[in-house]
Amino acid sequence: xxxxxxxxxxxxxxxxxxxxxxxxxxxxxxxxxxxxxxxxxxxxxxxxxxxxxxxxxxxxxxxxxxxxxxxxxxxxxxxxxxxxxxxxxxxxxxxxxxxxxxxxxxxxxxxxxxxxxxxxxxxxxxxxxxxxxxxxxxxxxxxxxxxxxxxxxxxxxxxxxxxxxxxxxxxxxxxxxxxxxxxxxxxxxxxxxxxxxxxxxxxxxxxxxxxxxxxxxxxxxxxxxxxxxxxxxxxxxxxxxxxxxxxxxxxxxxxxxxxxxxxxxxxxxxxxxxxxxxxxxxxxxxxxxxxxxxxxxxxxxxxxxxxxxxxxxxxxxxxxxxxxxxxxxxxxxxxxxxxxxxxxxxxxxxxxxxxxxxxxxxxxxxxxxxxxxxxxxxxxxxxxxxxxxxxxxxxxxxxxxxxxxxxxxxxxxxxxxxxxxxxxxxxxxxxxxxxxxx
Amino acid sequence: xxxxxxxxxxxxxxxxxxxxxxxxxxxxxxxxxxxxxxxxxxxxxxxxxxxxxxxxxxxxxxxxxxxxxxxxxxxxxxxxxxxxxxxxxxxxxxxxxxxxxxxxxxxxxxxxxxxxxxxxxxxxxxxxxxxxxxxxxxxxxxxxxxxxxxxxxxxxxxxxxxxxxxxxxxxxxxxxxxxxxxxxxxxxxxxxxxxxxxxxxxxxxxxxxxxxxxxxxxxxxxxxxxxxxxxxxxxxxxxxxxxxxxxxxxxxxxxxxxxxxxxxxxxxxxxxxxxxxxxxxxxxxxxxxxxxxxxxxxxxxxxxxxxxxxxxxxxxxxxxxxxxxxxxxxxxxxxxxxxxxxxxxxxxxxxxxxxxxxxxxxxxxxxxxxxxxxxxxxxxxxxxxxxxxxxxxxxxxxxxxxxxxxxxxxxxxxxxxxxxxxxxxxxxxxxxxxxxxx
Numbered sequence: 001x002x003x004x005x006x007x008x009x010x011x012x013x014x015x016x017x018x019x020x021x022x023x024x025x026x027x028x029x030x031x032x033x034x035x036x037x038x039x040x041x042x043x044x045x046x047x048x049x050x051x052x053x054x055x056x057x058x059x060x061x062x063x064x065x066x067x068x069x070x071x072x073x074x075x076x077x078x079x080x081x082x083x084x085x086x087x088x089x090x091x092x093x094x095x096x097x098x099x100x101x102x103x104x105x106x107x108x109x110x111x112x113x114x115x116x117x118x119x120x121x122x123x124x125x126x127x128x129x130x131x132x133x134x135x136x137x138x139x140x141x142x143x144x145x146x147x148x149x150x151x152x153x154x155x156x157x158x159x160x161x162x163x164x165x166x167x168x169x170x171x172x173x174x175x176x177x178x179x180x181x182x183x184x185x186x187x188x189x190x191x192x193x194x195x196x197x198x199x200x201x202x203x204x205x206x207x208x209x210x211x212x213x214x215x216x217x218x219x220x221x222x223x224x225x226x227x228x229x230x231x232x233x234x235x236x237x238x239x240x241x242x243x244x245x246x247x248x249x250x251x252x253x254x255x256x257x258x259x260x261x262x263x264x265x266x267x268x269x270x271x272x273x274x275x276x277x278x279x280x281x282x283x284x285x286x287x288x289x290x291x292x293x294x295x296x297x298x299x300x301x302x303x304x305x306x307x308x309x310x311x312x313x314x315x316x317x318x319x320x321x322x323x324x325x326x327x328x329x330x331x332x333x334x335x336x337x338x339x340x341x342x343x344x345x346x347x348x349x350x351x352x353x354x355x356x357x358x359x360x361x362x363x364x365x366x367x368x369x370x371x372x373x374x375x376x377x378x379x380x381x382x383x384x385x386x387x388x389x390x391x392x393x394x395x396x397x398x399x400x401x402x403x404x405x406x407x408x409x410x411x412x413x414x415x416x417x418x419x420x421x422x423x424x425x426x427x428x429x430x431x432x433x434x435x436x437x438x
Numbered sequence: 439x440x441x442x443x444x445x446x447x448x449x450x451x452x453x454x455x456x457x458x459x460x461x462x463x464x465x466x467x468x469x470x471x472x473x474x475x476x477x478x479x480x481x482x483x484x485x486x487x488x489x490x491x492x493x494x495x496x497x498x499x500x501x502x503x504x505x506x507x508x509x510x511x512x513x514x515x516x517x518x519x520x521x522x523x524x525x526x527x528x529x530x531x532x533x534x535x536x537x538x539x540x541x542x543x544x545x546x547x548x549x550x551x552x553x554x555x556x557x558x559x560x561x562x563x564x565x566x567x568x569x570x571x572x573x574x575x576x577x578x579x580x581x582x583x584x585x586x587x588x589x590x591x592x593x594x595x596x597x598x599x600x601x602x603x604x605x606x607x608x609x610x611x612x613x614x615x616x617x618x619x620x621x622x623x624x625x626x627x628x629x630x631x632x633x634x635x636x637x638x639x640x641x642x643x644x645x646x647x648x649x650x651x652x653x654x655x656x657x658x659x660x661x662x663x664x665x666x667x668x669x670x671x672x673x674x675x676x677x678x679x680x681x682x683x684x685x686x687x688x689x690x691x692x693x694x695x696x697x698x699x700x701x702x703x704x705x706x707x708x709x710x711x712x713x714x715x716x717x718x719x720x721x722x723x724x725x726x727x728x729x730x731x732x733x734x735x736x737x738x739x740x741x742x743x744x745x746x747x748x749x750x751x752x753x754x755x756x757x758x759x760x761x762x763x764x765x766x767x768x769x770x771x772x773x774x775x776x777x778x779x780x781x782x783x784x785x786x787x788x789x790x791x792x793x794x795x796x797x798x799x800x801x802x803x804x805x806x807x808x809x810x811x812x813x814x815x816x817x818x819x820x821x822x823x824x825x826x827x828x829x830x831x832x833x834x835x836x837x838x839x840x841x842x843x844x845x846x847x848x849x850x851x852x853x854x855x856x857x858x859x860x861x862x863x864x865x866x867x868x869x870x871x872x873x874x875x876x
Contacts, residue, residue, distance in 0.1 A: 006490045006526050006750050008483050009514055014527050017478035017540070024469070024479065031462070036807045038784035038814035040455035041462065045446050046545070046559055047504075052444045066485075068506030071549065076447055088444050089452050097831045099817050102455070107484070111509065121484055132817040140817060147807070261800035312444050346476035362699035369474045369585070376476035379537050379570040379578060393535045 011112070011120030021342040022330055023123070027105050029151045030125045030326075037144045039103035039127050044085020046107075050075035055311050056084050056280065066109050066120075078109040082126035083308075083321060090130050091313025098131025098317075101140075105326070117296060117331050128321035130309065135251050138284040138304060139258035141322040145288055145300040146264060152329060153338035156291040157299065160271040161227075163252050163284050164303070167220075167275055169245025170237055174216050181208055183279060189221050190277040193294075221273040227256045230270040248283070255284055280305045284320065290332040299332055300324030346374040348434050349391040353384050353403035361402045364412070364430065371431050392417060398434040449550070449558030459780040460768055461561070465543050467589045468563045468764075475582045477541035477565050482523020484545075488513035493749050494522050494718065504547050504558075516547040520564035521746075521759060528568050529751025536569025536755075539578075543764070555734060555769050566759035568747065573689050576722040576742060577696035579760040583726055583738040584702060590767060591776035594729040595737065598709040599665070601690050601722050602741070605658075605713055607683025608675055612654050619646055621717065627659050628715040631732075659711040665694045668708035686721070693722055718743045722758065728770040737770055738762030784814040786872050787829040791822050791841035799840045802850070802868065809869050830855060836872040 008014065015023065031041065050067050067077035079085055082104045090100050105125045114120060127144050129137045142159060149157050167189070171182050184207045192200055209217055220237055223230060231253060238245050252270065259265050276285045283304030290299050302322030309317040333339040348368055352361045361377050368375045376396070378387045384401070391399045401413040406424070414433040415422045425433045446452065453461065469479065488505050505515035517523055520542045528538050543563040552558060565582050567575045580597060587595050605627070609620050622645045630638055647655055658675055661668055669691060676683050690708065697703050714723045721742030728737050740760030747755040771777040786806055790799045799815055806813045814834070816825045822839070829837045839851040844862070852871040853860045863871045 006493065006529075007487065008490075008526075009485050009487055009508070009512065010510075012483040012485050014483055014523065015481040017480055020479045020481055032810075035812050036810065038812055040782065041458045042455055043453040043458055045450040045452055047447050047450050047547070049445065049447055052446075055444065063509075066506075066508070068504075070447070070504070071501075072448075074447065085452065088446075091444075097828055101814070109485075129817065134817055134819055136815075136819075137817040143804075258800060261797045262804050263801075344478065359699045362696060363701075366581075366700050372470075372474065374473050374476055376539070377574075379567065379572055379575040381572055381574075390535055 009120075011114040013119055013121075017344055018342075019330075021344060022333075022339060023326060025340070025342055026152055026326055026330055026333070027123075027125075030105055030148050033144060033147045033151045034103045034105075034125070034127055036147070037101070037127070037140065039101045039144070041104065042086065042089060042102050043104050043106050044079065044082060044089055046079050047076050048079055048085065048088075050077045052088060052312075053077045053080065053084060056308065057278075064111055066111055080108055080110050082106060082108065082124060082323065083128065083305075086126065086128050087130075087309055087319065088312045091309045091311075091315075091317065099137060100130040101127070102130075103127040117327060119327070123326035124323050125326065126321065126323035128319060130317045130319045132320070133306065133318035135255040135284065136258055137318075138251075138255055138286075138320045139262065141302055141320050142255075142259065142268075142286055143262050143264060145286075145302070145322045145324065146267060148324065149288065149290075149299060149329075152333060153340075154290055154299070154329070154332055154336065155338075156336065157267065157288050158269055158291065159267055159286055159288045160224075160269045160274040161252070161255070161284065161286045162271055162274040163248035164275060164281050165244050165248030165283055166234075166238075166252065167248075167272065169242045169248055170220055171217070173239060173242045173245060174213055176209075176213070176217075185209065185217065186275045187277050189217075189273055189275050192221055192273040224269060224271040224273065227252075227265060227268055227270040231256070234272075251284060276301065276303055280308050282306055286322075288324075290336070292336050293332045296328050296331055298324075299329055343374065345394050345396050346376040347396070348373055348375045348398045348400060349387070349396045350375060350377045350400045350402060351384060351387040351391065352378060353401065356404055357402045357407065360407050364400060364402060364427065368431060368434070373431065373434065400430055400434070447558075449552040451557055451559075455782055456780075457768075459782060460771075460777060461764060463778070463780055464590055464764055464768055464771070465561075465563075468543055468586050471582060471585045471589045472541045472543075472563070472565055474585070475539070475565070475578065477539045477582070479542065480524065480527060480540050481542050481544050482517065482520060482527055484517050485514050486517055486523065486526075488515045490526060490750075491515045491518065491522060494746065495716075501549070503549055518546055518548050520544060520546065520562060520761065521566065521743075522750075524564065524566050525568075525746055525757065526750045529747045529749075529753075529755065537575060538568040539565070540568075541565040555765060557765070561764035562761050563764065564759065564761035566757060568755045568757045570758070571744065571756035573693040573722065574696050575756075576689075576693055576724075576758045577700065579740055579758050580693075580697065580706075580724055581700050581702060583724075583740065583760045583762065584705060586762065587726065587728075587737060587767075590771060591778075592728055592737070592767070592770055592774065593776075594774065595705065595726050596707055596729065597705055597724055597726045598662075598707045598712040599690070599693070599722065599724045600709055600712040601686035602713060602719050603682050603686030603721055604672075604676075604690065605686075605710065607681070607686055608658055609655070611677060611683060612651055614647075614651070614655075623647065623655065624713045625715050627655075627711055627713050630659055630711040662707060662709040662711065665690075665703060665706055665708040668710075669694070672710075689722060714739060714741055718746050720744055724760075726762075728774070730774050731770045734766050734769055736762075737767055781812065783832050783834050784812040785834070786811055786813045786836045786838060787825070787834045788813060788815045788838045788840060789822060789825040789829065790816060791839060794842055795840045795845065798845050802838060802840060802865065806869060806872070811869065811872065838868055838872070 065080045107123045188203045281303045285303030287298040287301040304320040306318040350361045350365050352358045365377045399415040411424050503518045545561045626641045719741045723741030725736040725739040742758040744756040788799045788803050790796045803815045837853040849862050
């Protein structure tokens with residue numbers, strides 16, 4: 001018989017205990033922030049009808065996701081984000097008071113080429129606000145993103161903010177009026193900080209830009225800096241007569257007023273090259289970067305997408321939201337040494353000196369577990385020496401040694417593994433002995 | 439253009455906020471218990487190679503799971519349990535000290551016919567112990583299951599315990615020696631409590647049993663009760679000369695000795711009809727039932743499966759484990775009113791009396807969120823009345839009303855929505871006012 005190997009599929013991975021405890025910790029800290037902001041937690045179905053997924057991004061999405069036919073011949077797909085499902089969930093609900101603030105922290109699948117720190121199954125947190133067209137809602141989305149970073153301990157970040165209305169209005173004003181060209185220019189602008197300068201210029205030329213128009217686009221997208229100062233400089237780019245651009249400008253003025261009220265402006269940069277590549281954004285957009293890990297991309301991003309809900313429902317619902325990758329955030333935290341040490345082994349091992357001590361071992365194990373300690377004991381009928389070697393090999397901080405002579409006197413020995421020291425304590429006081437920092 | 443409906447696939451569902459908070463609460467309580475027992479948390483990949491899934495249960499599994507070809511033509515499948523993945527994870531690891539205690543709390547997919555409280559995507563907790571052939575390990579699995587129930591507040595349950603070695607040995611002893619027949623008898627015995635008596639007898643006859651052999655099987659599987667008493671009664675069914683049955687008997691004696699040491703025997707029933715239908719169990723098996731909700735099936739179940747790791751790895755690793763459905767547990771908790779009330783709306787809404795008060799609103803919102811309160815404010819430029827109506831409609835317990843006259847005096851009004859009462863408090867003391875139970 002041939003030896004089966006049972007590898008796992010390309011781009012997939014098993015999560016090992018250290019990573020899992022970190023993910024749980026990060027997710028708990030994120031949920032804590034989302035609740036403080038009044039977001040209700042939901043989880044859209046992981047399997048959607050393929051047409052639901054295609055409705056957001058078009059049939060090209062098929063090449064980037066997992067999709068298949070079920071046994072009844074229906075086309076299904078694994079969710080590739082949480083925004084689609086959440087928008088579908090609210091788009092036909094007329095019974096909910098607005099704004100509807102919902103969020104999700106869950107896994108999703110993309111059939112990408114696997115690359116560094118990028119698997120085909122990964123997790124995101126996603127907070128969406130439906131039913132407000134006001135910049136207050138965009139500010140709430142930006143603030144919740146910032147507090148997510150603060151609450152996991154990431155302090156060196158900046159949020160780059162812009163407004164698609166402003167960018168699109170500017171492009172129209174300088175004569176780029178074809179929708180196709182506007183979209184392709186925006187897709188290239190999104191790459192300003194991600195590809196070399198020469199490649200960027202090449203791609204921009206490929207969209208049909210040349211001469212003074214190309215130069216004006218270059219001058220515009222390089223405008224970036226402290227919000228008040230950029231808002232002044234922008235005036236030279238805007239005629240004041242272009243409705244869309246001025247509406248975008250006014251929304252930014254109001255946004256920064258709210259962000260100022262929340263004490264957040266010092267983290268913000270108003271940046272004309274921040275446009276988010278995806279087609280459905282149509283207002284304020286933003287991306288946050290960890291200054292120590294810009295290479296891994298945005299730690300959160302989002303923006304306004306007032307027209308998406310039309311696709312899924314029977315009416316307009318203005319919407320804005322923010323999302324971030326959990327695994328990416330974990331890499332940032334590890335690099336900046338902000339990830340806390342999380343226990344990965346039991347705190348206590350209760351060892352039996354001989355067979356007759358085992359019943360007392362079980363009793364002590366139960367008592368300590370009832371008090372909330374992580375406790376293990378011998379499951380393999382090992383000698384005392386074997387038990388001690390096991391506890392040592394997995395680096396369990398405390399070993400409680402239960403022997404017949406000690407038990408007769410109502411005491412046990414408690415060994416501090418790191419210090420290689422032993423003390424005798426009464427059975428009732430074991431929890432105090434194992435609570436001391438080792 | 440036809441109106442798209444964007445339904446979700448049959449057997450799938452979106453999780454709404456109330457259910458989601460309950461699931462998070464239940465999962466947290468379960469993880470707390472699993473950690474106390476020293477289980478390390480992992481998560482096997484959600485997508486496996488189809489051959490990995492088939493290796494456990496045979497190619498028939500294809501009809502019960504989601505499987506498909508990926509773009510490279512490889513057969514993949516969505517995980518249908520957590521045991522397969524965890525066993526694959528440890529089967530080729532020779533570097534880990536044993537026993538290896540790992541657990542997972544995660545979602546999985548089955549292509550079942552949807553039925554009451556049973557969707558095609560659901561969640562389980564699963565704790566497995568690899569590397570111990572001793573009944574201590576089976577006892578640890580049973581105890582962790584019991585503590586899971588206790589820790590979520592389910593107190594009216596019983597655990598039915600048996601040993602497949604004992605059952606199979608007994609069947610051999612009375613002349614049922616063909617492996618096929620042994621397996622089909624066991625599959626029917628599993629149904630004793632699940633189908634009507636006449637159907638049960640019919641199915642048992644179909645396995646080829648008749649006359650006194652049928653009667654002996656019936657007498658045997660009806661043996662059930664308090665462990666000590668059943669252990670005595672079982673002696674009349676066992677000759678003492680049948681190795682396998684006696685080994686199973688001795689394992690049970692040792693198991694109940696450990697469970698006694700952990701103070702757990704009063705919840706346990708030794709029950710010869712508890713056999714678990716699935717083929718790969720080969721030792722101690724058990725199932726727990728909530729006495730108020732036996733109709734929804736076992737709230738946890740498990741047992742020993744010493745031969746499964748051979749399939750996935752290059753050596754034998756004895757193994758035992760326990761798993762339970764999260765959604766099923768939630769139904770039990772709701773029926774027995776053991777599910778706690780969990781907050782589903784923000785605790786505080788901060789309302790602005792007029793435009794000039796808004797900046798102070800933002801400041802107060804931020805301060806309260808920083809203190810950990812769940813706080814919302816107006817995102818829609820509503821009048822004060824509109825804001826109050828909104829807070830009322832979503833039943834937010836406290837409304838902080840920020841007006842220019844009060845702010846000038848350093849105070850705000852705090853309205854208790856349920857009591858319809860208002861008090862004036864200093865801005866610095868808002869958190870005290872909204873901490874009072876409403």
